[in-house]
Amino acid sequence: MISCPVRFARILLVGSASQTQPTEALLKCEGTWEYFGPFSIAEAMQHLRSGMDPDALLIVPGPEMTGYLALAREIKFGHAPGRIAVIFLLNAELVDGRAAAYQAGANDVIQLPVSRDELVLRLLNAVRAKRATDSLENATVVITSLAKAIEGRDAYTCGHVERVATYAVEIGKRVGLGEDDLAALQTGALVHDIGKIIIPDHVLNKPGPLTDEERANMKRHPVIGHQILQPLHTFQKALPIVRWHHERPNGQGYPDGLAGEALPLLPRIVSVADFFDAISTDRPYRPALPPESCRQVLSEAAEKGDLDAELVGVLFDIFAAPVLVHAVGTGASDRCDTP
Numbered sequence: 001m002i003s004c005p006v007r008f009a010r011i012l013l014v015g016s017a018s019q020t021q022p023t024e025a026l027l028k029c030e031g032t033w034e035y036f037g038p039f040s041i042a043e044a045m046q047h048l049r050s051g052m053d054p055d056a057l058l059i060v061p062g063p064e065m066t067g068y069l070a071l072a073r074e075i076k077f078g079h080a081p082g083r084i085a086v087i088f089l090l091n092a093e094l095v096d097g098r099a100a101a102y103q104a105g106a107n108d109v110i111q112l113p114v115s116r117d118e119l120v121l122r123l124l125n126a127v128r129a130k131r132a133t134d135s136l137e138n139a140t141v142v143i144t145s146l147a148k149a150i151e152g153r154d155a156y157t158c159g160h161v162e163r164v165a166t167y168a169v170e171i172g173k174r175v176g177l178g179e180d181d182l183a184a185l186q187t188g189a190l191v192h193d194i195g196k197i198i199i200p201d202h203v204l205n206k207p208g209p210l211t212d213e214e215r216a217n218m219k220r221h222p223v224i225g226h227q228i229l230q231p232l233h234t235f236q237k238a239l240p241i242v243r244w245h246h247e248r249p250n251g252q253g254y255p256d257g258l259a260g261e262a263l264p265l266l267p268r269i270v271s272v273a274d275f276f277d278a279i280s281t282d283r284p285y286r287p288a289l290p291p292e293s294c295r296q297v298l299s300e301a302a303e304k305g306d307l308d309a310e311l312v313g314v315l316f317d318i319f320a321a322p323v324l325v326h327a328v329g330t331g332a333s334d335r336c337d338t339p
């Protein structure tokens with residue numbers, strides 16, 4: 001018998017009792033995981049909706065596949081897409097449905113009959129992949145929560161990173177970015193100021209202007225943020241945003257003084273969103289600018305090459321949308337983001 005390094009895997013078996021019987025016998029023989037079922041499609045859906053969180057769903061469809069494919073689609077692409085591994089076991093009559101099963105989001109399709117060893121190995125692979133994804137997502141949640149907690153130390157920046165993420169993703173959609181880049185914008189914007197963990201509270205909340213030394217220290221936050229996130233695979237696409245969100249197209253930004261095409265699109269977008277939030281919300285030393293003044297300051301920044309002029313134009317297009325107009329003046333922002 002194959003040893004099972006993945007302990008306490010929770011398997012949910014779906015199908016009619018007559019269809020699932022051979023598979024159930026194999027699972028029983030293995031004896032290393034907890035399995036539930038067999039359940040009908042409706043029962044399985046009910047258990048999942050009421051919070052059951054199995055590692056894998058083993059689906060043994062029959063006599064036809066339609067409802068089972070719908071169940072898989074609901075799990076993989078529905079309102080609350082799950083990370084649950086979905087494995088179809090198809091008998092000889094249904095084996096032509098392999099492609100349909102994969103299209104419905106199946107992680108694996110196994111032809112019946114199957115040996116116990118093969119079933120165990122393929123199930124273990126699916127459970128391992130699912131748990132690896134869980135770990136990555138857990139890391140993302142921890143880091144983004146940390147970033148929000150760091151921002152929360154600054155009494156003047158309440159909600160800053162969420163607003164920057166909203167604006168950045170909206171700009172990204174308007175310039176036609178794909179899902180991956182939009183996801184990077186969302187994550188990168190949420191963690192862009194994580195390097196401020198090194199800034200003492202009294203400096204973050206200082207009502208007057210910063211000393212040269214304090215400002216120099218504050219300007220280290222993009223590099224510190226980059227160093228914090230660099231080892232984490234899941235933040236790789238967000239790294240340029242974290243490091244370069246204070247760079248300027250005219251080369252006058254920091255920390256690397258990138259200019260022109262050397263400054264990638266995603267940090268350019270976040271820099272416009274960050275700047276807009278900084279001027280449209282209260283700061284320790286001045287109140288939020290009204291919308292017309294925001295427009296003027298943004299135009300001047302675009303003319304000087306402090307911001308990407310095209311992206312500022314896109315922001316102006318969005319500006320007319322009620323959701324962003326209402327966002328103006330709702331909080332405060334990053335004291336080192338604006339002139």
Ligand SMILES: [Fe+2]
Nearest residue numbers: 192193245334
């Ligand atoms: Fe920043």
Ligand SMILES: [Fe+2]
Nearest residue numbers: 193274334337
């Ligand atoms: Fe910021």
